[in-house]
Amino acid sequence: MRFQDAVVIVTGGGSGLGRAAVLRYAKEGAKVVVADIGEDRAQAVADEVIAAGGTAMAIACDISDEPSVAAMVDRTVAEYGKLDVMYANAGIPEPGFGFVPLEEMDLDAWNRNIAVNLTGAFLSTKHAVRVMKPAGKGSVVICSSAAGISAYPGWTGYTAAKHGVNGFVKAAALSAGRLGIRVNAVCPAHGMSTGFITGESSKDSHEQAAGGWDKTATEIPLKLDRAPNLDDTVGLVLFLSSDDATYMTGVSIAATDGGTLGKVALTVPSHIDQAQA
Template sequence: MRMTDKTALITGAAGGIGRAVAERYAREGARVAIADLDLAAAEGTAAAIREAGGEALALAMDVTDETAVNAGVEAVVARWGRLDVALANAGIQHIEPLHTLSFADWRKVTAVHLDGAFLVTSAALRQMYQQPEGGCLLYMGSVHSKLASPLKAPYVAAKHALLGLCRTVAKEGAAHRVRSNVICPGFVRTPLVDRQIPEQAQALGISEEAVVRDVMLKDTVDQEFTTLDDIAEVALHLAAFPTAALTGQSIVASHGWYMQ
């Protein structure tokens, strides 16, 4: 197993991509902390992992709250003695054109994606720098870390900014054996994406079928959604990679939507 004796913290892990990655890490031998705003849902995910033979801890965490993030990392270290992998995955979306977007809605989205990633990074690095083996910081970016789409300005801006944060961690963390990378999925059929389909249909004045066909999957090579398993596989590869040959990078998994 590729993550035996490793300890991982994943934010936004009660469902969707975060849960898929947590379950994959646990199957590969990792002890996994399931951090989420919804503690009951996090407990459900942790319980499912334990029932499958893994080891998991549920944490209530608002990633925009510095005290909550710091307490979550401290709880992981108190439970398992270390933190090897931290994945900043928590995210939200808001669909609206820029000229009507309020500052409050801008800040709500960027706070979760970017401020939350910073807070997780800061707390994780303080622990990882104390460990001779260092650690691994991962960020859930997006194809929107590379390009833009209409109606998603705060999301696009925050996902672009994660590239800069990751690269800075790669530079600063190298002396402490800390690696960092960004995972950039295409559209994955999670509740976050499912909610966007009717929202975009209304905003663009087209059918929901047209949103899927002509917006979300138009530029893929096979008109297929990226899957939870696809992203869990990438997250496993990055977490388990043995050296700093792979750091400061962004790995796109999008069925060819974006090629680099």
């Protein structure tokens, strides 16, 4: 197993993509710290791991608060003796979910968005590197977004924060690289948890929750017989965390985009469409 006896922190591990990652890390042998601002959610996921025969611990953490992040990392090392992987997954959606025009945006909402989605990634990385440094190795994976590559309409603060994350990954990789520590990011597009919006512990992606998957109706260019799901992104997270990606650092990879990010809004008939006409 790729993570046998490895120690992994997953922030935002109490629901959605974070929960799915916790279960996969544990299945591959890791001792997992489930960190979440909701302690009850974190404990519920840790209990799932323990019930399946794995090792897990729940910690309440606000990733926008440095003392909280530092305490989370220090408690992990005190309990398990080391930290091998930080999956900085926690994040929040755009206040108003894209329906608030730029000229009506609230400054406090903007600052909260940056504090969680960008500063939270910085603090998680900073304190992970701090304790990984003596070992001369380690991996940090940050959950960015397709909004870090393109823009989600109306999600102005979120898009700015996630573009900041992708820039941070490049710079952090240069700094941490001298210590043998890697820093990368995944940028999910499709297959995201419904819980990202609702805050509930959902196991389904938006596409799964909608039901009645029809590959001919979806706008995703890649036509597959099933909807994208959480594990499609988690597989990339685990790859970047593992020794399989030993020489990868400073990259932000589009996960589960299915070709969406490779097209423009212009309506241009393709040669395939013409051939089928």
